[in-house]
Amino acid sequence: MVKMSDSVVASRGKIVCDANLCTGCRACEVVCSLHHEGVINPELSRISITTWEYEAWRTEAYVCKQCEAANCMAACPTEAIHVDAQTGAIVIDESKCNGCQECIIACPSSPSRIRYNDSRMVCVKCDLCGGEPQCVISCQQGALTYERMRA
Amino acid sequence: MRRQFGWVGKILRIDLTKGQVDVERTDRYAPRFIGGRAMGARIYWEEIGPEVGALDPENKIIIMTGPATGALGPGVGRFSIISKSPDPNPNCFFYSDPSGHFGPELKFAGYDGLIIEGKASRPVYLWINDGKVEIVDAHRLWGTNTRVARTELKRLYGNSTKAMIIGPAGEHLCREAVISTDLASAAGEGGFGAVMGSKNLKAIAVRGTGSIGVARPGEIIDVYNRFSRLITRKWGESEPPNLWKSMQHYTQSRPVSVPYVDDSEVAEEVARGGAEKRWGACFGCPVGCLQAHRFKDGLSGAGQCNEIMNVVEDEWIFHKGQKKKIGKDSIEFGILCQEFGLSVTQVMGHLFPRHKLHGSTWPRLLIDAGLWTEENTGLPVDKMGSSEFFREYMRKVAYREGIGDQLAEGQTRYLKSLVDNARTDEERQKARDIYEEVTQKSEPSYSVHWQNVPRGESAGSPRWSWLLSISSNVRRENITEQLATNNMDPFPKGREKDIAQLRRDLGRDLFGSERAFDESTPEGKVGWVMYMQHKSLETDSLPICRYALPRHFSVYTPDLMGDYTYPAQLFSAVTGIDRTEEEMFEQVGERGFNLERAILTREGRRREHDVAWNDYYMKLFSSWVDRNLLNKVMDDYYRARGWDVKTGIPTQDKLKQLDLGDVAEELKGRGISG
Numbered sequence: 001m002v003k004m005s006d007s008v009v010a011s012r013g014k015i016v017c018d019a020n021l022c023t024g025c026r027a028c029e030v031v032c033s034l035h036h037e038g039v040i041n042p043e044l045s046r047i048s049i050t051t052w053e054y055e056a057w058r059t060e061a062y063v064c065k066q067c068e069a070a071n072c073m074a075a076c077p078t079e080a081i082h083v084d085a086q087t088g089a090i091v092i093d094e095s096k097c098n099g100c101q102e103c104i105i106a107c108p109s110s111p112s113r114i115r116y117n118d119s120r121m122v123c124v125k126c127d128l129c130g131g132e133p134q135c136v137i138s139c140q141q142g143a144l145t146y147e148r149m150r151a
Numbered sequence: 152m153r154r155q156f157g158w159v160g161k162i163l164r165i166d167l168t169k170g171q172v173d174v175e176r177t178d179r180y181a182p183r184f185i186g187g188r189a190m191g192a193r194i195y196w197e198e199i200g201p202e203v204g205a206l207d208p209e210n211k212i213i214i215m216t217g218p219a220t221g222a223l224g225p226g227v228g229r230f231s232i233i234s235k236s237p238d239p240n241p242n243c244f245f246y247s248d249p250s251g252h253f254g255p256e257l258k259f260a261g262y263d264g265l266i267i268e269g270k271a272s273r274p275v276y277l278w279i280n281d282g283k284v285e286i287v288d289a290h291r292l293w294g295t296n297t298r299v300a301r302t303e304l305k306r307l308y309g310n311s312t313k314a315m316i317i318g319p320a321g322e323h324l325c326r327e328a329v330i331s332t333d334l335a336s337a338a339g340e341g342g343f344g345a346v347m348g349s350k351n352l353k354a355i356a357v358r359g360t361g362s363i364g365v366a367r368p369g370e371i372i373d374v375y376n377r378f379s380r381l382i383t384r385k386w387g388e389s390e391p392p393n394l395w396k397s398m399q400h401y402t403q404s405r406p407v408s409v410p411y412v413d414d415s416e417v418a419e420e421v422a423r424g425g426a427e428k429r430w431g432a433c434f435g436c437p438v439g440c441l442q443a444h445r446f447k448d449g450l451s452g453a454g455q456c457n458e459i460m461n462v463v464e465d466e467w468i469f470h471k472g473q474k475k476k477i478g479k480d481s482i483e484f485g486i487l488c489q490e491f492g493l494s495v496t497q498v499m500g501h502l503f504p505r506h507k508l509h510g511s512t513w514p515r516l517l518i519d520a521g522l523w524t525e526e527n528t529g530l531p532v533d534k535m536g537s538s539e540f541f542r543e544y545m546r547k548v549a550y551r552e553g554i555g556d557q558l559a560e561g562q563t564r565y566l567k568s569l570v571d572n573a574r575t576d577e578e579r580q581k582a583r584d585i586y587e588e589v590t591q592k593s594e595p596s597y598s599v600h601w602q603n604v605p606r607g608e609s610a611g612s613p614r615w616s617w618l619l620s621i622s623s624n625v626r627r628e629n630i631t632e633q634l635a636t637n638n639m640d641p642f643p644k645g646r647e648k649d650i651a652q653l654r655r656d657l658g659r660d661l662f663g664s665e666r667a668f669d670e671s672t673p674e675g676k677v678g679w680v681m682y683m684q685h686k687s688l689e690t691d692s693l694p695i696c697r698y699a700l701p702r703h704f705s706v707y708t709p710d711l712m713g714d715y716t717y718p719a720q721l722f723s724a725v726t727g728i729d730r731t732e733e734e735m736f737e738q739v740g741e742r743g744f745n746l747e748r749a750i751l752t753r754e755g756r757r758r759e760h761d762v763a764w765n766d767y768y769m770k771l772f773s774s775w776v777d778r779n780l781l782n783k784v785m786d787d788y789y790r791a792r793g794w795d796v797k798t799g800i801p802t803q804d805k806l807k808q809l810d811l812g813d814v815a816e817e818l819k820g821r822g823i824s825g
Contacts, residue, residue, distance in 0.1 A: 024431050027223055034369075038365070050311070053335070055427075056427035056428060056453075057430070058427075059429075141439065
């Protein structure tokens with residue numbers, strides 16, 4: 001377990017989804033992959049929507065919960081995963097990432113909220129877009145919101 | 152060669168006879184034909200000759216996405232299916248543009264399109280997964296409905312798998328069979344389910360994890376965010392969201408204000424906990440007009456407005472629902488059509504009168520004339536319009552049981568067979584009267600979809616624009632009405648004068664006539680109809696949604712103006728090829744429309760076949776349609792198009808001007824045009 005000292009900023013927020021409003025359009029996945037990877041590819045999106053069509057279109061959104069004590073950070077052998085000083089989000093410094101994918105296994109959520117980009121050979125995760133999450137802005141249903149945790 | 156953005160670059164050719172798979176390059180057709188409908192028409196022109204029958208192994212199913220498929224915007228889940236249709240008489244070129252999540256998944260798997268040819272010797276399905284293609288034995292799926300087949304494919308390949316599937320109706324070559332795409336959508340027009348069935352192809356399952364390269368990623372997001380603000384608002388904003396979202400109220404404990412849905416029996420059922428209901432969307436779409444239901448007894452499915460909400464008791468109620476309650480029956484109707492793989496619109500058109508003005512549907516006329524009895528049909532004829540009736544009707548048609556064997560041939564062929572096979576002169580006369588009332592008196596009959604379903608505010612009101620529109624192509628352009636209105640969203644109250652002025656201005660700017668949107672006059676209609684036909688080709692070729700576009704107006708701007716250039720903005724941002732809306736129109740709109748006309752011409756269609764549906768339809772409007780005047784307007788239309796006024800054949804000059812020289816040459820070589 002990583003010891004969190006007081007000097008480390010807590011995450012100011014996380015992205016949450018109101019499943020009652022989500023239509024499963026996956027615009028968030030497209031926006032995320034465009035913004036971070038410059039291509040359209042839901043597999044590289046940091047947020048992922050799954051729809052069960054025959055269960056009256058039930059949807060579920062999978063996105064990083066920005067854990068207080070993050071297992072992924074503890075598991076990272078190269079210290080690529082760190083707390084962003086501005087947003088408090090847990091982010092990956094891709095220049096330090098060696099692509100070992102330990103963080104993907106360490107993530108307590110299922111499916112893992114961290115994904116592997118096999119063309120760039122780095123792990124990728126939600127970084128809250130520097131405090132202005134693009135998926136939240138583009139969610140035309142208003143299902144996604146940036147929930148602030150601390151004042 | 153320069154890297155192409157937007158297209159993933161490959162088209163799969165699958166020969167089911169030989170069990171062989173080949174890969175071809177998309178840039179053979181792109182960017183000249185963009186994608187979707189126009190590109191499909193080009194491939195059709197090159198590969199499907201006039202001698203091919205729709206259910207022959209020589210017919211092909213062309214499935215084509217476009218550069219917008221998988222991007223962001225209304226209906227970017229769309230793709231086109233182009234094939235020869237078994238429904239019209241004679242069989243002819245047809246297209247259908249379903250939506251959902253299949254098209255983007257195909258691109259993620261690495262392919263812009265599929266060309267399926269030949270015929271498998273036994274039932275098979277296709278499994279396409281990240282550049283790998285398998286033709287798989289389907290004997291365990293053959294005979295199942297679309298829900299069972301889809302559930303099995305998802306169980307096998309994972310929940311994210313998308314599939315196009317035919318139901319029993321397609322397997323039994325019912326001429327009104329659809330290809331169900333993604334549960335809530337279908338390729339409904341043209342009876343393509345039967346084409347798939349004729350090839351022994353049950354399903355096409357796709358899963359992909361690849362990328363679509365785009366030219367300007369940030370711009371795509373900007374265009375999307377900007378355009379979405381013209382068509383809707385998010386929940387919780389001070390302005391109400393669009394019409395569709397307003398209807399979402401009734402399951403989601405939001406403030407209820409729409410009587411239409413508030414009144415529904417289904418809403419009460421949901422409140423009692425006997426059913427679940429949610430709204431869904433096609434890929435990347437901010438509108439979200441799908442509705443999904445699951446009842447405690449297991450009835451479960453989804454559909455768009457047509458499929459789910461229209462049928463109540465014995466008539467269509469869309470937008471008039473305050474009077475009647477939407478019950479479970481109406482939900483069941485749509486779901487059963489999906490499961491059997493039948494066209495909702497066609498079956499609805501057969502069984503439920505759209506307006507009282509139409510009088511009766513043909514089954515009702517047959518029952519009243521004593522030609523349909525419980526004994527000779529096996530249908531509960533005294534319960535016409537009830538769920539008991541439509542369940543039985545659909546099952547018989549889909550499996551070609553008893554009377555269903557004839558019914559599956561479609562209404563025109565069925566009614567003709569009643570005349571031909573009548574046992575007495577009296578029966579023959581009655582059957583002929585009905586045949587002549589509801590179908591075209593003379594063949595060929597090209598229009599199939601919406602055949603007996605004139606639309607509009609009231610069936611009695613004059614509609615010059617779509618008289619012209621339906622006369623000149625295989626399908627009426629849905630968006631004909633939408634340009635003059637504001638798609639699905641009502642304008643704010645109290646601004647009627649502004650809106651009337653805006654429509655006059657738009658008519659003047661676009662078509663040189665302030666009365667272009669005044670349906671009581673033929674003035675300005677030629678320009679309007681040509682505009683909409685080009686617009687439909689542009690949207691279907693990108694492809695994006697025809698229901699949500701174009702947006703000349705918006706209810707969310709102070710001056711009520713929208714932005715009709717969205718397709719060009721999206722195309723430019725995705726592909727990096729900068730085009731203005733006008734260029735798109737000229738290059739894909741007019742070129743594509745003339746290409747389609749050339750195909751129809753090659754298949755024998757001439758001006759004499761360009762008739763507004765049928766006499767039944769014309770009879771309704773005889774009070775206002777002067778046939779001579781209509782003929783004169785049609786003359787103007789052919790002249791404006793650059794087609795021969797007498798024959799309706801595109802002239803050599805016109806085709807060459809549109810960079811379709813080889814098309815012109817072939818028509819000349821066949822002795823069709825000089």
